Amino acid sequence: MNSLNINLLEQLIDLLQACFSVEEAYTAIKPLVQRLFPNEVGAIYVVSPSKNQLEAIATWGSAPLTSDPIFTPCDCLALRRGQVHLAEDTHYGLTCQHIRPNSLPVETFCVPMTVHGETLGVLYIGSLHRGRITETKQLAISVAKHIGLALANLKLRETLNNHSLRDPLTKLYNRHYLEESLEREIRKAERHPQSLGIILLNVDHVERINEQFGYEAGDFLLREIGKFLPKQIRASDIACRYRSKQFLLLLSEASLKTTQQRAKQLRESIKQLNLAYKNQSLGTLSISCGVASFAEHGVTGKAVIQAASAALNRAKRQGRDRVVMASFTHSL
DSSP: OOHHHHHHHHHHHHHHHHOSSHHHHHHHHHHHHHHHSTTSEEEEEEEOTTSSOEEEEEEEOSSOOSBOSEEOGGGOHHHHHTSOEEESOTTTSOOOTTBOGGGOOSEEEEEEEEETTEEEEEEEEEESSTTHHHHTHHHHHHHHHHHHHHHHHHHHHHHHHHHHHBOTTTOSBOHHHHHHHHHHHHHHHHHTTOOEEEEEEEETTHHHHHHHHOHHHHHHHHHHHHHHHHHTSOTTSEEEEOSSSEEEEEEETOOHHHHHHHHHHHHHHHHTOOOEETTEEOOOOOEEEEEEEEBTTBSSHHHHHHHHHHHHHHHHHTTSSSEEEOOTTTTO
């Protein structure tokens, strides 16, 4: 490995260590790997979350890629063997099935990116010139090792961060994330005068389900609500588990009227859920909602949530299964 390659490899390592996310690392990888292997075509493949395919997240080379952009693990001899696979003559030797036959390179090299026994992906290099990959074999192995380690560390960081911000039962964001997001959204609403809607909802009669079917059925119901709510909101909105059976929706740039309408739609939609626990129907579900808005019902996050909470309490006192708007006098 010459001094230029050593310098480029150190740059790659430093850049990967500075990345905050896996997606950011994907963007950083291509330009430096291309400089490390300027005369060959190649790609970095990563294993999908389902573990049933690999997809190229970075490709390089002056010629078209000589490998399929997506393939299954069994298509790669390196993955099947659990070690690097060098085909020094693809016209006579055994080659991976993901190599494109209509653009067959002379040499191919696949290096698994395996960290702590888990395969994260593959580094693929193809060359139209005999002997060229052999010259860069050790460099390719080192590059694959460092990219694999970086991706493993970033995935672990994202997993830990995700666990610290999400409720373990429903997988929705927790109150800690809500508090941070609410303050951020309020600052945004103050800079660009606009509304911010809040729906605080309570799943009605969870206690009755616990008594009739057991607490596991109640947990099942809350998990299903956790799956249901994100499908009912926009990508810019936030769904959180607020308390045991209460959930809070933060609706970015939503007026009070819009927030109320969406709460009513949510109330009707949840009645259409037909949930069964251990083949026993949980019956028709209902929710009670308290609706509030920044800055109509408060100029701080705490004040707006208090207004929504007071409205929710009125909805429950009035018989549940209804939407109640916060009082304008609550924030005074």
